[in-house]
Amino acid sequence: xxxxxxxxxxxxxxxxxxxxxxxxxxxxxxxxxxxxxxxxxxxxxxxxxxxxxxxxxxxxxxxxxxxxxxxxxxxxxxxxxxxxxxxxxxxxxxxxxxxxxxxxxxxxxxxxxxxxxxxxxxxxxxxxxxxxxxxxxxxxxxxxxxxxxxxxxxxxxxxxxxxxxxxxxxxxxxxxxxxxxxxxxxxxxxxxxxxxxxxxxxxxxxxxxxxxxxxxxxxxxxxxxxxxxxxxxxxxxxxxxxxxxxxxxxxxxxxxxxxxxxxxxxxxxxxxxxxxxxxxxxxxxxxxxxxxxxxxxxxxxxxxxxxxxxxxxxxxxxxxxxxxxxxxxxxxxxxxxxxxxxxxxxxxxxxxxxxxxxxxxxxxxxxxxxxxxxxxxxx
RNA sequence: GCGACCGUGGUGUAAAGGUUAACAUCGAAGCUUGUGGAGCUUUUGAUCUGGGUUCGAUUCCCAGCGGCCGCC
Numbered sequence: 214x215x216x217x218x219x220x221x222x223x224x225x226x227x228x229x230x231x232x233x234x235x236x237x238x239x240x241x242x243x244x245x246x247x248x249x250x251x252x253x254x255x256x257x258x259x260x261x262x263x264x265x266x267x268x269x270x271x272x273x274x275x276x277x278x279x280x281x282x283x284x285x286x287x288x289x290x291x292x293x294x295x296x297x298x299x300x301x302x303x304x305x306x307x308x309x310x311x312x313x314x315x316x317x318x319x320x321x322x323x324x325x326x327x328x329x330x331x332x333x334x335x336x337x338x339x340x341x342x343x344x345x346x347x348x349x350x351x352x353x354x355x356x357x358x359x360x361x362x363x364x365x366x367x368x369x370x371x372x373x374x375x376x377x378x379x380x381x382x383x384x385x386x387x388x389x390x391x392x393x394x395x396x397x398x399x400x401x402x403x404x405x406x407x408x409x410x411x412x413x414x415x416x417x418x419x420x421x422x423x424x425x426x427x428x429x430x431x432x433x434x435x436x437x438x439x440x441x442x443x444x445x446x447x448x449x450x451x452x453x454x455x456x457x458x459x460x461x462x463x464x465x466x467x468x469x470x471x472x473x474x475x476x477x478x479x480x481x482x483x484x485x486x487x488x489x490x491x492x493x494x495x496x497x498x499x500x501x502x503x504x505x506x507x508x509x510x511x512x513x514x515x516x517x518x519x520x521x522x523x524x525x526x527x528x529x530x531x532x533x534x535x536x537x538x539x540x541x542x543x544x545x546x547x548x549x550x551x552x553x554x555x556x557x558x559x560x561x562x563x564x565x566x567x568x569x570x571x572x573x574x575x576x577x578x579x580x581x582x583x584x585x586x587x588x589x590x591x592x
Numbered sequence: 593g594c595g596a597c598c599g600u601g602g603u604g605u606a607a608a609g610g611u612u613a614a615c616a617u618c619g620a621a622g623c624u625u626g627u628g629g630a631g632c633u634u635u636u637g638a639u640c641u642g643g644g645u646u647c648g649a650u651u652c653c654c655a656g657c658g659g660c661c662g663c664c
Contacts, residue, residue, distance in 0.1 A: 250627050271626070279628090309626045321632080325625050355628045386626075424626090452626065483626035504627045511630055527620085560630055 215378070215420040215447055217478045217499075223587055227470055227497035230587040233448075233478055235301040235378035236418050237293060240268045242478065243494045243587075245485060245580040246303065246502035247573055251276050252286070252296045254507055254573070256566035259298045265542070265570055266577035268300060269378075271502045274371050275307035275363065279354055283374035291376025302377040303502075306368045306410075308384035308403075308424065308452065309483065311350050315340030316388040324483060326389050326457040334387075336394040345385060347402065365409035373416045379480075381450050382410040384424040389454040396428050404440050411444060420447035422480060425469050428453050434465055438472035448478040451498070455484060463492050470497030487516055487579055494583045494592060506572035511565040513557040516575050524568065529554035542574035 214236045221230040233240040247254055247262065249270040254262050262270065272292055277283060289295035292302050317323065319340050344351040349364025368383035384403040387396055407423045414421050423446040427433035441449060451469055455462040462484065470479060478499045485493070485503030493501050506516065513525040517537035522529070524536075532550040544553075544567050556564025586592040 246626095248627060255627085273626080276628080303626095305626050310628085313626090314628070318628090323625070327623090381626080450626075455625090480626090486625060489625080501626095503625050505625055508624070508627060508629090512624075513630095514624085557630095562630090565630070 214418055217448065217476065219476065221587060223495075223592055224590070226495040226592060227467060228494045228583075228587050228592050229497070229499070230584055231478070231499060233301070233379075233499070235420070237299060237301045237378050240301050240500065241584060242499040243490075243580055243583050244268050244500045245490070245576045246271050246480075246500050247576070248502050248504045248507060249296075251280070252292060254569065255511065256562065256569045257573075259296050261570060262298070262573070263300070265573040266581070267573065268577075269303060269500070270298065270300075271303040271305055272375070272377065273305050273307070273310075274368055274375065275310040275352070277304075277375060278307070278363075278371050279356060279361070283371045287374040287376070291374075293376065301379070303379040303480075304372045304375050304377040304381065305482070306372065306381040306383040306424075307350075307363045308368075308381070309386045310352065311343060311345060311363075311384075312386035312388060314352060315343035315345070316390070318342060320388070320390060322389070324386070324389060324454050326454065329457055330390065332390055332392040334391040334395050336392070336398050338395065349383075350385075365406040366413040369410050369413040369421075373414070373419065377419065379420045379422060379448065381482075382407045382421065382423045382446070384426060384452055386452050387426060387428055387454075389428065391428060393430060396426075396430055396433055400426055400433055400437055404437070407441055407444060407446075411446070422446055422448040422450045422478075424450040424452040424482070425473075426453050429456050429461065429465075431464070431468060434469055435472055438469045442473045446477070448480060449473050450480045450482045452482045455481075459488070459492055462489065463496050466493060466496035466498055485576070487576070490579050490583050491592065494587065503576075506576045507569055510568035510572045513554075513564070513568065515568050516572050524550065524554045524557050524564075526554075530558070536568075536571050537575070540571065540575060540578075542571050544571045544574075 216234040219229050219231045231242040246269050247267050250273040252272050286295045352361040354361050365383045372380040383406055385399050387399045403426050423441040425437045427437045455465050481493050481498045481501035485501045486505050515522050515536050518539050529550045535545040537545055553564055553567050
């Protein structure tokens, strides 16, 4: 049921054109994966998500576990039935929330560093709101403060009930501030958990991806890729930080790609601004997800062929052009910057929706352009 | 017409007879990469007008103007 076919390998780079076959259809790669954390692309319904050209979405185990809970989703026919989405789905394991709700929150940083920073997190450090043990991670529910627990076995159990086509191993996503010793211990834990995830998995319909870690430590990235590459995963996620510049992103993705089994698909977790698309594809990435198009849209920032535009800026209110004159999406064919800018300034939901629709169309189109370039031998 | 109450950034509120009048929101600039977030950082912007009391009034007193409520 799950198969990755490589249609063409580039002679100029590590790029490859491919098709991932899943029980819910095919994904043409390289592909952009919109983020539907709680089973929805905020402001869009499943029909509209398809209309913007999405092939596959990624939902989140941790958030769906909290609400509405995997049992309810299972009763609704799994995520596909729950959201009436007939195409492929992924679920992230909750490993990223170990970071985003833990050290990420403590230090007020994301996973992408803007400047080179001193690595300050020492081995044995614990975040405030999250407790990381050898076997799993304790969280507190954002709803009622109740204790929640995720481990490789628990995460896989939840993901099997959610029923996505591609599921991810439960890992510890380390902070970019982790020092070498912390990273070493974390990496060993992630590798041990990877084996436990393989053992815990019982569904044959779902593909399981292992997650390569190692942060900015090149030797650990390579070691992680070798270790996980030797395990029987259906594909591989690239997690954690990718440095503070694009050169580092390219190097890490390239290095890791070179160590992994060439015939298995590779997913770059949480990276994918427009300027990253070519870098990821050239370095050997097949799929990648990013909250940027949806998250930014709700703040009034749209992505266009001429770069980012902050539609809440005053001058856009008097601008009667479409969002992106060269875009073929329904929004650009229909509405003006004046209208959408005014709506966004008034915090109208429709403004966020129109911006979200356009941004996703634009991102999916960019991925299609990457595929065309590989096909034409331009990349 | 009479009486009561009230006039503080654009809006909604706070405070005090004495150094830079607080907060929220709005405005402006920047940020956002496996989405706890319509969020975060920085920043512009105010005591209705005129008198009086006082060393000193935005605060207390008087008048005007404006608002609001009640009564005729």
